[in-house]
Amino acid sequence: MSLSRRDFLALLAAPASMALSGCVTIPEQTPYRGKQVVIIGGGFAGATAAKYIKRLDASIEVTLVEEQLSYSTGPANNWVLGGLRSLHSITFNYRTLREKHGIHLVPDTALRIDPVRKIVHLKKGLILPYERLIVAPGAELRWDSIDGYSPQVTQTMPHAWRAGAQINLLRAQLLSMKDGGTVIISIPPPPYGCPTAPYERASLLAHYLKQFKPKSKLLIFDAQDDFALQNLFIEGWQQLYGFGTERALIERIAGNAGGEVKGVNVSQHAIVTANGEQRAEVINIIPPQQAGLIAREQGLTDVTGWCPVDPLSWESSTVPNIHVIGDASLASPMPKSAFAANSQAKSCAMAVVASLNARAFSGPTWMNTCYSLLSPHYGISTTMVYRYRNAQIAQVAQAGGQTPAESNKQLEAVYADSWYNNITQEAFG
Ligand SMILES: Cc1cc2nc3c(=O)[nH]c(=O)nc-3n(C[C@H](O)[C@H](O)[C@H](O)COP(=O)(O)OP(=O)(O)OC[C@H]3O[C@@H](n4cnc5c(N)ncnc54)[C@H](O)[C@@H]3O)c2cc1C
Structure with missing residues (x-):
């Protein structure tokens, strides 16, 4: 089937059931490849990029391909687990992006990218042409890294790393555990989405x-020797949970004490480390991570499993005209976080709009802020500012910081809630 530009845009604007009912192909010599941007992945990175490209230049056609109909956020995922929020309150749909910001929403999975013809093949048959493509598929769990752990085993030892059924499962296990039981969290080697998230959990x-x-106990089996905001976490755990005392609710086995989980013994409901097996009533395995499948399969990743980019524009170092932002990108020293993804998305949007309008773009800066709750009324945070320097991302000296030890942690918990409302409004509102 051959489509005119008008037909094609009408198709994208049509209800999903209509748009996806047929197998539609855009011809190779499509006449309308002008200011056309396709974005794969509607998380913090992709949704923010879509919105800001439209804001910067409303004449650009922006198409967002997202395989889920709604998006439950990583941030506040732990708050649901702890009973502080409902899953519904951290779940967003794409209606505002479509209706208020004029973004074409395609609820489908991007399967393949043809960088020569500049088209994206979707699972249900649609083919999308692009002038610039932004790939923001986030991170995925690695199933090859913990012996015996698999998607099936997540039904008894949940990862609960993506909000939804896995969070509900882990919470249900916790609720039905007897007092005096043991809970285990296994924390992988970095990088993973949000360095402090497992410790907040x-x-x-x-x-x-x-x-x-x-009477119960929480054992943290950690692949790392040290972790982000360690001093602030330990201080809070001492105050709140008797950490380091005989009656401690939390005990941590660091990487250098054999804390890395190497495998699981499903029949014994136990984890396996260099020190042997440890059984528990509830086991939460957070596996090591890598860039989303589409990025790995399309040659956007390097040996690290993540996507190298030029952070000036977030253009891939391996495939031209494709930008990679968010968790999937290699953006060290920026952490993988929702705030970082949002910040990267804005500068990528500026670079893409400048390039489509044949304008120069230079000198981006970025920011990150991460809040963690240690209890509903005890919050801590870290902030950093970054600048583009010598083709790399550099921290700006003395521009960041952490919650001072003597500060009001109750107030930080209030700020955490308002941070969450702001960042989700930024991306999806
Ligand atoms: C438990 C937990 C707590 C966290 N806490 C915080 C926090 O407090 N603060 C903070 O800043 N960050 C936090 N994070 C990290 C944050 O969630 C991530 O850094 C952020 O979501 C990354 O955004 P992203 O858009 O790159 O990826 P994602 O949010 O993972 O979004 C990727 C999207 O792409 C879609 N997708 C993937 N492949 C395809 C495809 N082929 N076709 C179509 N769609 C596709 C997925 O469905 C998904 O919706 C936390 C994460 C977790 C798991």
């Missing part, structure tokens, strides 16, 4: 145990 699980199952 440990804190909020401990908060639940303290209230309802105070």
